Amino acid sequence: MTATAAPAPRLVGGRVGVLDLGRIAGRGLGARRLRSGLTALGIAIGIAAMVAVLGIAESSRATLLAELDRIGSNLLTVAPGQTMFGEDATLPDEAVAMIGRIGPVEGVSAVSLTGATVRRTDRIPSGETGGIAVQGADPSLLGTLEGGLATGRFIDDAVDRYPTVVLGALAAERLGITSLVGQPLVWIADRWWAVVGILEPLPLAPEIDRSALVGMDAAREYLDTEASPTTIYVRAADKLLDDVRSVLPATSNPESPEAVLVSRPSDAIEARAAAATAFTTLFLGLGAVALLVGGLGIANVMLMAVLERRNEIGLRRALGATRGHIVGQFLTEAILLAGAGGVAGAVLGSAVAAAYATSQAWVVALPIAGCVAGVLGAASVGAIAGLYPAVRAANLAPTDSLRA
16 A cells, blocks of 8 residues: 655635734834824824814804803894985884884883993093994893893983993993992093993894993983984794794884884804804815825825835745735825824814813814814825825735845
8 A cells, every 4th residue: 555645735825814914004104103203294284274173163153052042042123224215214212112012022122322422531532432332221121132230230210310321341341441449430422421330241232232321311311312212122932033023113113114124133143153164164175285285295105115115025925925915014004194193183183172262262162073084084095195005015026026
């Protein structure tokens, strides 16, 4: 009986797992730390710019909407417009009372603009007013606007007919009056007026922020102001706000409803919230350009790595590594490089956005989805940029690589 020879063993290509590729790629990047770090920095700058822009825009928008939720969106303003002949219209003296009879109306107050100017002292020329208007106001105005006092008191029956004034937040700042210590005075219509209160900012009524408010009786007695209101503020039930808005022109001025302007101040805040993201696309485009430059840097670095590591590639091919293994190795390096830059950029951009929002006293709203998308986008850029160098490395002939 003759013994048969055992068949020669076949060489079977080994399988390289994802973890193996990660370790090999990590060692390859670690061997060139400075070059890898600088390349990842380019990606990080692009992602950081994009995340920071998204974060700042989102924080601004969230702050505006939070302010809108706090002060409510059910405030309407009624003001005179123009007649069909192009003349300036006026609101009837009874407009406030007529609007108050509308069922869903929860509060109504008026102001009357005077022609007076306000100055800090009597030695300042009359033309220098700092843009501060003097308006006669109803005692109920602060309640209708749901505003607050920074200090002092608002106009009431006790001071309505005396030369006393309440300053809006911006008016007080321009006049340099921050407290009522020492009873500050302002000069209005050749007379000293005592400042009895300073308002907190009113986002829905910025014109009040820029005004000095006096009682209606005092405005008529000392400033020769007509009783006709120039702006009427109306609070109405939320669910019936549109219905109230539709009947306000005919109710406030039955003779000329077409000459009445009705607006909703909260629309302006919502428009600002929308405008907070208006330039986001532009800045995202700039960030995308930086990301593209970073991708080109990755492609360049990976091509250099292929040329420098031809011996390594030839040795691995000679030991049984397939072309797929080589492609996977260099492609993983590119993805790790870009992914590390993406993570660093997301962290940096979030920190910048949070710091800026904090400095502006805004709500800090970090774009989590933007951070995730940024990291994934960076990894995608790395994959695209590293594909050609990886394929080129896989196509190198082992003998030529070892001979080099």
